[in-house]
Amino acid sequence: MRAEFAAGDLVAVLTTQPIDRLLDYKAPEGGCSTGDYVQVPLGPRQVLGCVWGAGRGDFDPGKIRPVHAVLDVAPMRAEMRQFLTRVADYTLTPMPAMLRLATRAPGLGDPPSMRKVYRLGQGVPERLTGARSRVLDVLRDHGGLAFTLKELADLAGVSGSVVKGLVALGAVNEEQSPRDMPYPTLDHMRPGKALTESQAAAAAGLCEGVEEGVYGTTLLKGVTGSGKTEVYLEAVARCLAMGRQALVLLPEIALTAEFLARVRDRFGAGPAEWHSGITMTERRRCWKMAGEGGAGLVIGARSALYLPFRDLGLIVVDEEHDQSYKQEDGVVYSARDMAVLRGSLCSAQVVLASATPSLESWANARAGKYQRLDLDARYGAVMPRMRTIDMRAEQTPAGRWISPTLQRAVEARLERGEQALMFLNRRGYAPVTLCRACGHQIGCDHCDARMVEHRFLKRLMCHQCGETKPMPETCPECGAEGRLAPVGPGVERMAEEVAELFPDARVAVLSSDLFASARALKEQILAIAGGAADIIIGTQLVAKGHNFPLLTLVGVIDADLGLHGSDLRAAERTFQLISQVSGRAGRADKPGEALVQSYQPEHPVIGAILSGDQESFLKAEAAEREAAGVPPFGRLAGIVLSSPDMGEVFDFGNELARRDAPLRRIGARLYGPAPAPIARIRGRHRVRLLVKADKGAPIQAAVAEWAGQLKAPANLRIQIDIDPQSFY
Numbered sequence: 001m002r003a004e005f006a007a008g009d010l011v012a013v014l015t016t017q018p019i020d021r022l023l024d025y026k027a028p029e030g031g032c033s034t035g036d037y038v039q040v041p042l043g044p045r046q047v048l049g050c051v052w053g054a055g056r057g058d059f060d061p062g063k064i065r066p067v068h069a070v071l072d073v074a075p076m077r078a079e080m081r082q083f084l085t086r087v088a089d090y091t092l093t094p095m096p097a098m099l100r101l102a103t104r105a106p107g108l109g110d111p112p113s114m115r116k117v118y119r120l121g122q123g124v125p126e127r128l129t130g131a132r133s134r135v136l137d138v139l140r141d142h143g144g145l146a147f148t149l150k151e152l153a154d155l156a157g158v159s160g161s162v163v164k165g166l167v168a169l170g171a172v173n174e175e176q177s178p179r180d181m182p183y184p185t186l187d188h189m190r191p192g193k194a195l196t197e198s199q200a201a202a203a204a205g206l207c208e209g210v211e212e213g214v215y216g217t218t219l220l221k222g223v224t225g226s227g228k229t230e231v232y233l234e235a236v237a238r239c240l241a242m243g244r245q246a247l248v249l250l251p252e253i254a255l256t257a258e259f260l261a262r263v264r265d266r267f268g269a270g271p272a273e274w275h276s277g278i279t280m281t282e283r284r285r286c287w288k289m290a291g292e293g294g295a296g297l298v299i300g301a302r303s304a305l306y307l308p309f310r311d312l313g314l315i316v317v318d319e320e321h322d323q324s325y326k327q328e329d330g331v332v333y334s335a336r337d338m339a340v341l342r343g344s345l346c347s348a349q350v351v352l353a354s355a356t357p358s359l360e361s362w363a364n365a366r367a368g369k370y371q372r373l374d375l376d377a378r379y380g381a382v383m384p385r386m387r388t389i390d391m392r393a394e395q396t397p398a399g400r401w402i403s404p405t406l407q408r409a410v411e412a413r414l415e416r417g418e419q420a421l422m423f424l425n426r427r428g429y430a431p432v433t434l435c436r437a438c439g440h441q442i443g444c445d446h447c448d449a450r451m452v453e454h455r456f457l458k459r460l461m462c463h464q465c466g467e468t469k470p471m472p473e474t475c476p477e478c479g480a481e482g483r484l485a486p487v488g489p490g491v492e493r494m495a496e497e498v499a500e501l502f503p504d505a506r507v508a509v510l511s512s513d514l515f516a517s518a519r520a521l522k523e524q525i526l527a528i529a530g531g532a533a534d535i536i537i538g539t540q541l542v543a544k545g546h547n548f549p550l551l552t553l554v555g556v557i558d559a560d561l562g563l564h565g566s567d568l569r570a571a572e573r574t575f576q577l578i579s580q581v582s583g584r585a586g587r588a589d590k591p592g593e594a595l596v597q598s599y600q601p602e603h604p605v606i607g608a609i610l611s612g613d614q615e616s617f618l619k620a621e622a623a624e625r626e627a628a629g630v631p632p633f634g635r636l637a638g639i640v641l642s643s644p645d646m647g648e649v650f651d652f653g654n655e656l657a658r659r660d661a662p663l664r665r666i667g668a669r670l671y672g673p674a675p676a677p678i679a680r681i682r683g684r685h686r687v688r689l690l691v692k693a694d695k696g697a698p699i700q701a702a703v704a705e706w707a708g709q710l711k712a713p714a715n716l717r718i719q720i721d722i723d724p725q726s727f728y
């Protein structure tokens, strides 16, 4: 193919460096084209860039330097350039940050790295030992395929030296092969699991959209265990059959092990993976193969959305309501919303799957923007029975959190050899450490937050900045000795109570901070699923789709926690979390029960959880938000200003507030500046402003113009969050 720009032509290059414009370069020897990834000189360095079009030529041509090299990777497609531009506009992110997000793989400019592979040779060894013939058998069985030394030795059950010996005799050939190999082809012809009528109907609905090869979004709603995964894997199969690529986003890597096994079952091989748990080499391979079409199915975390797919035909966002899809640092975006955007730009079908959909997705389905498919029948099990425990009527001893009613229910499970889960969404031992002499509560030195006791670590920890310190012997305020006391429960304290109440039970605590790695957590989850614990104590980590077949009782320790946040989604999140956790009970052949402890069982959210009437709950929530003009019925933009200097950050916030003309022009209202709910993090004082506008208002353009009026002092950081999810 002829290059668009001949050697020496001016081209405009977008780089990953924080520069607010495209830079002109001369096309290199051999020319280059729009979309080519290039290495360009910038000052004394070489930086990564992408050719964005013709150069502007408004700079002294004598000083323009040539492009250093065109990288040997698939060029960025027009669709991807459009996607990055649209996300940048939507989230008010500078383009260089978008390019960084889209190129987060190491060594893209390196020549392809090689590795040794082994293949059947011509020679026949004179002496054929058992080990040697096993190696040759493996190679013959796999008809000419090449293996790495480790793969071949493992398959044949021999040591590497046996293979090397055969190489010396010419019976096996040693060759160099590029390391970034295509992923194994997934066999979409393999029959899937037998589907129920409801599943088959939903699968047919999804496959129809995939076959048409056009954009469409479907909300796939189904209770825990209703077989959502089987259903959307049918859509993946159809997508692969059409020769297009599929992407499945999962909210948490700890979930991938179970999912990988299901993909292997279904397609006879594993997918490409993209998340923090893979090696750098594997990251580069995944990035390159997505671009070359050598990866049919990618599963990954939210940033997989920015992989350079050659022809993406299907995007699945599993557990679409999950908060972790919102990226809160750097480029602030919602992976769920951006998945819909990407799907619309590359003619892909988007599937949003959840048992407890977000109000946004539910409302879009109701408005007819999304198709909606419901899986009603629970696959192979019944829904758990749900009951509240009215804590006002229980004789729970002081300093304890498990009511007598819940205790009896756990005892009954222990007698039957079944598992019970105690759910409390609070890490650590106790949320507050109080001095009984002077009333002082131990806080973080750098944040406006209390330190949480982590008894397993024997330290106090700040959950905002991660700072830890040893538990003091004396009160830092009044010096009293031995008067510091924990107040309130965390999961570690629950473990203590459980050990006292049920001394013979085996107890496991599942909390993200107790595991050094995702792998360790995965192993623990598998062990528990296999019956290694009688009582599980867990934070929201347990709400996320882990399958515990022996679990028949879920006790929600404090359902009131989170009901009264300042957050507009507090009710929605409580509903989702408790419904998801309760859904863990009774997945296999044993019916489950969920007991929900509350001091206000008459609260409408608790009532909605118990009745399982999600539609009524969402309707009531939607009506409230519509009346208040908040998302999804209005637009919000959150602005957080932070600086080590409290006076400076307030002055700047007040000055911004005075210059609100660009906001008033679109009919938007500005709230603040006000101290953020957490007024100091890592020594930085935080001030919030909130912009509220009508649904159709061009909020991004107005906010960009408004915030762009003032140059921030060097120390002051401005973070703009369009459609904020959290308000801390």
Ligand SMILES: [Zn+2]
Residues within 6 Å of the ligand: 435, 436, 437, 438, 439, 440, 475, 476, 477, 478, 479, 480
């Ligand atoms: Zn004190």
Ligand SMILES: [Zn+2]
Residues within 6 Å of the ligand: 444, 445, 446, 447, 449, 462, 463, 464, 465, 466, 467, 681, 682
């Ligand atoms: Zn802190």
